Amino acid sequence: MLQTAKLDQAALPRPWVEIAAHPLFGPAARGLAANVLAAADDNRQLAAVFKDAGHYITAMSAAYLDTRGGLTPTMLRQICAGTGLLTANRAGALLVFMTHIGVLETGDDKSYRTTPSFRQAWCAHLKGALHAAAMLEPALVAVLHRLDDPATYQQFLALQAARFYAMTHAPDPFRSLRAAFLHPLAGCSILHALVLACTDDAFEPTDGAIVSLAALAQRFAVSQPHVRRVLKRAEAGRFVRHLGPSRRAFDPAGFAMIRYHYAELLAVLIACGQQLLGETPTDLIDCPMSTS
Numbered sequence: 001m002l003q004t005a006k007l008d009q010a011a012l013p014r015p016w017v018e019i020a021a022h023p024l025f026g027p028a029a030r031g032l033a034a035n036v037l038a039a040a041d042d043n044r045q046l047a048a049v050f051k052d053a054g055h056y057i058t059a060m061s062a063a064y065l066d067t068r069g070g071l072t073p074t075m076l077r078q079i080c081a082g083t084g085l086l087t088a089n090r091a092g093a094l095l096v097f098m099t100h101i102g103v104l105e106t107g108d109d110k111s112y113r114t115t116p117s118f119r120q121a122w123c124a125h126l127k128g129a130l131h132a133a134a135m136l137e138p139a140l141v142a143v144l145h146r147l148d149d150p151a152t153y154q155q156f157l158a159l160q161a162a163r164f165y166a167m168t169h170a171p172d173p174f175r176s177l178r179a180a181f182l183h184p185l186a187g188c189s190i191l192h193a194l195v196l197a198c199t200d201d202a203f204e205p206t207d208g209a210i211v212s213l214a215a216l217a218q219r220f221a222v223s224q225p226h227v228r229r230v231l232k233r234a235e236a237g238r239f240v241r242h243l244g245p246s247r248r249a250f251d252p253a254g255f256a257m258i259r260y261h262y263a264e265l266l267a268v269l270i271a272c273g274q275q276l277l278g279e280t281p282t283d284l285i286d287c288p289m290s291t292s
Contacts, residue, residue: 007257012173015271016108016187019136020263026203028135029262032253033127033192040189041219045103050189051220053182054086057164058094062104063114063122064161067154071104071112083168085183123147133269140273150277167268176254177257180237184230186220193219194240195258201224203259208241208249 009017010169019025036116040047049059061079065071080091095112098104103118112124123164127144134140138176146152172178181187193216213231217224231248250258 006200007260009256009260011171012260013267015267016260016263019267019270020259022136024135025263025266026133026199026201029203029259029268030196030199030201031132031135032129032262032265033195035132036125037189037192037196039125039128043124045101045118046121046125047221048101049098049103051186052184052188053178054080054090055094056188057083057085058091059098059103059122060157060161060164062095062098062112063119064157066112066114066119067157072112073112083165085168089208119153123153126153126160129265129269130273133266133273136266137270137273139277140270143273143276155276156272159275160268163268163272174257174261176237177239177254177261178241180234180279181230185226186216186222187230189220190216190227190230191258194248195262198248201264203257205250205252208243208247210246211248212246220240233250259282 022028036050040050049055058076058080061076062071065075065079073092076095077088077091080086080094083086086094092194095104099106099112102115104112105115106112127147130140130144130147134144143152143156147156180192194211195203197211198206200206213224213227213230216222216227220227231240231242235242235251239250239258241249241251243249
């Protein structure tokens with residue numbers, strides 16, 4: 001059954017609401033979308049694992065487990081399936097896929113490790129995300145500059161993973177948005193592209209923009225019919241409006257959910273950075289994931 005965009009704003013965690021109301025939220029949210037897409041454009045491994053929530057959570061889990069010395073097929077399947085974002089079988093299939101594209105490599109004992117090229121790319125991705133979040137919390141610049149240190153990288157991954165895993169066990173206020181954009185292949189990337197095309201500097205919907213199906217399909221390595229299906233589903237869920245040939249805009253009915261989704265992403269980055277810096281005690285952080 002198709003889910004439409006209905007949001008209970010009163011039930012949202014306080015940090016998300018405060019971040020969405022911040023004067024610099026617009027540039028930060030747009031910067032996050034732009035930095036994610038730029039990282040994917042620059043690195044084919046990141047482009048592959050940014051395409052949907054299942055790919056991302058598997059890659060993030062692999063990066064995290066690798067720092068803990070526990071990256072085994074069994075552990076990866078269990079931890080990914082535990083999020084509810086994908087099945088254990090799909091996590092196993094993605095493990096094979098990530099080995100094929102050079103994200104993972106096998107050792108003599110048949111264990112897995114992330115490759116040096118992927119660790120470098122994932123660190124760069126985290127830096128880009130923190131750069132956007134630092135517009136709202138300047139202290140995060142210190143974390144960004146320390147991420148090349150293996151201990152800091154490992155600690156940040158652990159904090160991020162803990163929050164994402166906890167969030168997946170809390171009530172999900174964005175179920176319809178995840179169904180429309182986050183679960184379909186390339187849906188996450190398409191949402192970022194729409195955000196940059198169809199919002200202004202304050203992260204408010206504009207009157208629309210030309211959004212070429214062919215350009216999206218080529219950029220994100222999917223077919224035009226697939227892009228059309230993603231956008232049609234978003235239209236049916238009242239997230240996107242089709243205004244004419246190739247021209248689309250965000251639907252006001254569903255845009256609040258998109259706005260708070262980006263506030264959620266920024267809130268996680270800020271909370272992880274503050275915790276790493278020791279500015280917020282672990283037991284006082286408002287963590288709705290109790291987990292992107």
